[in-house]
Amino acid sequence: DTGVSQDPRHKITKRGQNVTFRCDPISEHNRLYWYRQTLGQGPEFLTYFQNEAQLEKSRLLSDRFSAERPKGSFSTLEIQRTEQGDSAMYLCASSSSGRTYEQYFGPGTRLTVT
Amino acid sequence: GNSVTQMEGPVTLSEEAFLTINCTYTATGYPSLFWYVQYPGEGLQLLLKATKADDKGSNKGFEATYRKETTSFHLEKGSVQVSDSAVYFCALATQGGSEKLVFGKGTKLTVNP
Numbered sequence: 001d002t003g004v005s006q007d008p009r010h011k012i013t014k015r016g017q018n019v020t021f022r023c024d025p026i027s028e029h030n031r032l033y034w035y036r037q038t039l040g041q042g043p044e045f046l047t048y049f050q051n052e053a054q055l056e057k058s059r060l061l062s063d064r065f066s067a068e069r070p071k072g073s074f075s076t077l078e079i080q081r082t083e084q085g086d087s088a089m090y091l092c093a094s095s096s097s098g099r100t101y102e103q104y105f106g107p108g109t110r111l112t113v114t
Numbered sequence: 115g116n117s118v119t120q121m122e123g124p125v126t127l128s129e130e131a132f133l134t135i136n137c138t139y140t141a142t143g144y145p146s147l148f149w150y151v152q153y154p155g156e157g158l159q160l161l162l163k164a165t166k167a168d169d170k171g172s173n174k175g176f177e178a179t180y181r182k183e184t185t186s187f188h189l190e191k192g193s194v195q196v197s198d199s200a201v202y203f204c205a206l207a208t209q210g211g212s213e214k215l216v217f218g219k220g221t222k223l224t225v226n227p
Contacts, residue, residue, distance in 0.1 A: 004157075033212070033214060033215075035215075040219065040220075041220070042205070042217030042219050042220050043203075044217070045212075045214040048212035048214055055211075056214070093158075093215075101146050101148070101207055102163075103160070104160075105158040105159070106157055107156070108157060
């Protein structure tokens, strides 16, 4: 078990560009979460997958954001037409249905929009 | 909606001092409560949890008791070490649905030798 991994760890992009982040959860975990954390704040929920189905999305997730989890394995989070307000740390977490309260977090992807 | 309020930092202590970080919550139903810790340069790690009233979560010398009557889950440690320097987050999750975590803003703890 290598834990939750995220790629890239850092991304700098210009306003208006599209970016995509990847999350690889712990292999046996069927639940996957995306959170966003800005400086000085706690993480805020963005979206949730159970297996390949996206079952919940936060109001924070504007239509510029889209997430997928094909085949219930890794997940991608895409931000289109990035804005400076999108600058944040994007965190991925996974858990298993049997122990849903124990979410394991990845190291995060830090996005800077210039 | 559900929310978590925790003591604002930063908190600076000397080694072997007693630590308390206050956390209160607002939630519908009966949430599970958590403390997560983020060490410098690392990801969030679950420190301890409690899933029902009067439960005490404990790990690495840290403790927190789920107090339903005061809607609180304060984090305590009797004797902090320099290695405890980190940001601590209180969080809750309600049963059913996504069981997503709702976090407080975090409290930065610095322990000096």
